[in-house]
Amino acid sequence: VSVETARQSNRIAPRPRRKGGDRSFRLIVLGSALTLLALIVGLVVFLLVRSWPAIQHYGFWSFLTSSRWAPSEATVTSRHPNPYGIQQFIFGTVVTSAIALVLAVPVALGVALFLNELAPARMRGPLVTVTELLAMVPSVVYGFWGVFALVPAIRPMVGFLTRTLGAVPVIGIPFHGPFFGFSYFTAGIVLAIMILPIITALAREAIATVPVDEKEAAYAVGSTRWEMIRAVVLPHSRSGLVAASFLGLGRALGETIAVTMVIGNRVLDRGTSLFGQGATLASAIVNEFTEANRPFHLASLFVLGFWLMVLTFVVNAAGRLLILRREVKR
């Protein structure tokens, strides 16, 4: 460390003398932290800069007000209607993630409760390892499993659903057929399995923070195990469980290749049914960026990237906020 930088740091905030090793360590970790911050800011700026031609041409909000993505209809001159509508992708991203959450959260909660409260110590170790292994399976493998095992397996079952429930007026609308196997719903199932280990791990952590004396107090007044869990564990860890779900949701929102393989990639509009083909923000980007050669096509894909980032930020921030609130309360 040069004399000059030492003097500068003295000028900003005089501090007691530190050992040289301490100071350089501080600088290195501070540098790492600032690099991360710069990366995130840089990423947002980069997405905005690259999407700027399209935003300038079509207007910032016009992407959100249309649900028709048809690059082949884009021309250099025409501004309206915007052929790069992205409402259906936001819909697809949110819907597939929501399906995943609805399916995964109860199972994850069950696994977490079992592991922390019920499982014999001998079983706990191997079961934890297995859930962690699930998290390590590459997403493309889940995609394969989706195409070659899940699609044929659920076709008869869902086919029955679309024929019966789909025929009911009004409430049958999301169940309309025909079901070809590739759909929002299929993508939701695959995502559910992918986020299960994350939610399980975080839910276990939340449950582990429940004070032992409170649990013992519940037993002391004669609670059964289920009553204890309901009266002590769940209320105590509720915000932690919600946060776990949000972080799982954050993972589901950005998942790309596994979703692309099973969602059917319908980009032209939203479709009519949960059992019909669709697309997500991430799947549309991965499909189209290599040959994006229509006017404003590539820039519009950057618009997709921008909104995907915004969506993920919002969800993750909400999750973090919930964790924070829980910690403050404690």
Add this chain to the structure above:
Amino acid sequence: MRRISLPAVLIAIGMVAACGKSGGTSGTIASATPTAGSQGPCSQISTPSFASSGITKLAGAATKLSGAGATFPAPLYSLWASKYKTDSGTEVAYQSIGSGGGVQQIIAQTVDFGASDAPMKDDELTKAKGGAILHVPTVFGAVVATYNLQGVSRPLQFDGETLGKIFAGKITTWNDPALAALNPGVELPKSEIVVVHRSDGSGTTNIFTTYLSQASATWVSTLGGGDRAKGKEVAWPTGVGGKGNEGVSGAVRQTPGAIGYVELTYALAQGLPVGLVKNSSGAFIEPCIATVSAAAVGFTFPPDLRFSLTNAPGKDAYPISGATWLLVYENQKDAAKGKALVNFLAWIMDHGEQLATQLHYAPLSDELRTKAIGQIKKIKVNGQPLAG
């Protein structure tokens, strides 16, 4: 167009396993591999003459070349690169980043050659930093219709208008009168047609939709006009999108009643069931290397060799055929690089073409090969042609 990837390999393994389990259904469906004893152009092996290009190897050439572009010919280009390395010691690094990327890179002069499944457009040519760009065709490819129909033993026959109506969502069941009329004697099921198309931008889609826009008025009107009806990506009105050839063939395999389109090389390598397509002379043509080559017979090529081979007039021509090109600057800045390019391109014409059929690509016809050699001879340094 084509991507050799782990997914492709795994799907191939998956399909082998699936065939074994389902009791050999693939045996009852006509396969793209020509059957022994069958009549027609696909059973004849016609070998182009491969006469010498007459270009002698230039001394003082660079030992490294870089290229980027189309994914469809990438397996062949990497075979060429490895053989050429042994033959000449020159290293050719090819990145298969997609035709669009290949065109961008040659425009920006960041590679020694580009590669594309579609000829460059006029406005792209005017943007090129290094002046005039030559189109050198290398091989032909084709796009085939593949389907999943249990119990139909004969290969199905299609024509352009029927394919157009199917992919536009206007024909929705297999026993539609139009399909029945094209396939007399075939008992077609009542089941629904599930259209499978590419979800990623692709030269395969470009060839397929270019053909549909020439052969089907319904297709053009449904898509809203000629410009919108063809290209690497179109606004598919119906169906399931699969990423890559493996994505489309995977979805077709998994969905009873499905029809999709994949590259011929992929269909031949995988032994997929393929349909016959009626060409402009009125014959139903089985897709194979011979019928793809036949598309170039009797075809009038423009002098700059920017052409589209779809719906070609030849009697045996398979109508959904196309070519792929290497893109090089006519005026080379660097003499050593220019010489290396001429040497490599001449080697392709003299030796590389003969390797094409190994990987199910159709070699250039004699006529087009001669014209391609003419393009190579135009490559100059300081206004002087390099090859005599």
